[in-house]
Amino acid sequence: MLVPFFDLSRQLVSLREDVLAELAKVWDSGVFALGPAVGQFEREFAECLGLKHAVACASGSDALLLALMALNIGPGDEVVVPSFTFFATASAVSRLGATPVFADIDPATYNLDPKDVASRITERTRAIIAVHLFGQCAPMDRLMATVQSRQIAVIEDAAQAIGAQWVGRPAGGMGLVGCFSFYPTKNLGGAGDGGMLSTACDTLAAKFRLLRVHGMHPRYYHRMIGINSRLDAFQAAVLRVKLRHLPQWEKQRAENARRYFDLFREFQLDHILGLPYVDPAAKHVWNQFVIRVPEGNRDLLRTHLTEAQIGTEIYYPLGLHEQECFAHLGYAPEDLPETYRATREVLALPIFPELTYEEQRLLVGQIARFYHGRAAVPVQHTRKAAA
DSSP states (O other): OOBOSOOTHHHHHHHHHHHHHHHHHHHHHTOOBSHHHHHHHHHHHHHHHTOSEEEEESOHHHHHHHHHHHTTOOTTOEEEEESSSOTHHHHHHHHTTOEEEEEOBOTTTOSBOHHHHHHTOOTTEEEEEEEOGGGOOOOHHHHHHHTTTSSOEEEEEOTTOTTOEETTEETTSSSSEEEEEOOTTSSSOOSSOOEEEEESOHHHHHHHHHHTBTTBSSTTOBSSOOOBOOOBHHHHHHHHHHHTTHHHHHHHHHHHHHHHHHHHHHTTOTTTSBOOOOOTTEEOOOSOEEEEOOTTTHHHHHHHHHHTTBOOBOSOSSOGGGSGGGGGGOOOGGGSHHHHHHHHHEEEEOOOTTOOHHHHHHHHHHHHHHHTTOOOOOOOOSSOOOO
16 A cells, blocks of 8 residues: 555564563563563553553453443443444443443534433433543543433543543543553554553452452452453563553654644645544544545545555444344434434544655545545534644
């Protein structure tokens, strides 16, 4: 690809020697599951985000599952989740026998709409999972106010939002529990799967640590039924090295976003395409840079860019309420109108830290070529896009 959607190799080259040195320490220690390396990473992660507890596990999906397990959520319970998100947000709910209740999104931020969430709360609602999508926090103050005085937990799915903030507070540090993913494409990505739970609650942190090792303590004595979800020490070693570079990568992603806004204005595309909106209360960390393409043109534009050897991705082609495995819940596609519209219009562009200005200019130039001579229909916005 002339412009890859994501090129991890550019990052790995510069980190190779530091990572290999840390991996060698783990190898020599002979401790490969949890152990000192994982404990040190947990402490550094918590300190980096200003959080009290950080508990590592095997994946971001497991983090969500462990959070729900620790809250004793199961059959008969409902959990309100966005439909416009990755599958794991809702699958964790279903795996425990609870019912995911899909809510619609704010069309500007793609995050949960607090008003729609409020309309879906019932006496069976036990939790809300607020996804911080694409690197921008959901409106946590409004979501927390929605459940005030009710016995409803707010879980943050911060898989795409490490380092993001809402009114100065960190993603993963506002709800009862925060869940993070270290999948390689994330802003802080490992060399495989990995996850983390964050909380200010001592009791919950202890429960997470117990549940991730089959509910076992001491060895071979099981207090509850847990799962096997230990972070490998090798992954902790890699992530400890990369954590030191996270602030610089955040700056590079923010600079790439700023350049996109400038280029779309320069090529007079800012009134044709829907550019990302950044809420004034948010610190956006740009896990993705997602534009809206008027319905009917998105797939054509993507084909045009692919033919020009430019990588793109669609997050997400279907709302979860449209997925076959959730058909039994009885949602019609347009029951969540903003989710339905977003799935037909969104297109993610490359924004990884090492992306160059020349690559961005080539990409935006190809979008301009696609629209040259076309009668483009502007996307309707509820708010003005802001860098």
